[in-house]
Amino acid sequence: MNDLEYRIPTQADAAALSAMARTSFAATFAAKIAPPEMSVYLDMAYGPSGHMQRDLGDPAILWRAAFQNSVPVGYVKVMPMSLPYDAAVPGALEVRQLYVDEGVKGAGVAATLMAWAIDTARAHDAGELYLAVFDDNVRAVRFYARHGFAKVGRFDFVTGGQVHDDGIWRLAL
Secondary structure, eight states, X not given: OTTEEEEOOOGGGHHHHHHHHHHHHHHHHTTTSOHHHHHHHHHHHHSTTSHHHHHHTOTTXXXXXXXXXXXXEEEEEEEEOOSSOTTOOTTOEEEEEEEEOGGGTTTTHXXXXXXXXXXXXXXXXXXXXXXEEETTOHHHHHHHHHTTOEEEEEEXXXXXXXXXXXXXXXXXX
């Protein structure tokens, strides 16, 4: 895809990035999360005062986004480890929300973003890179395994009254 641009998103990209993330999350998890819980989660994560807005302004969170014709089609965040996993080495980093628009899945966008995340973690001497993924998200689980991640734990991801099994995956750098 020659018309892709990869760069750090800015506050000016926030609304479009939030819309893309909202659509991507809903498309991936609509069968797993009840509509009322989905709505609450999407607003909390991607609403005007949601987590995405906060994260875009946090200098500890490193971003890379893919844009096609100036429209966001994917992004990834690398941040200090926040997952509930006590065995992580000091300085470990976490991949948070590697999302790709349905229209570009299979075109290498996710692989490019993951390569950036791994390179970024190595450049920061992280030692280990972690991420969380729904156990039932088979496509994502396969993708992370292909990139060298292995499941090392689990935790509960809660949306409203629903509890989902998330795997904690690690890549030794």
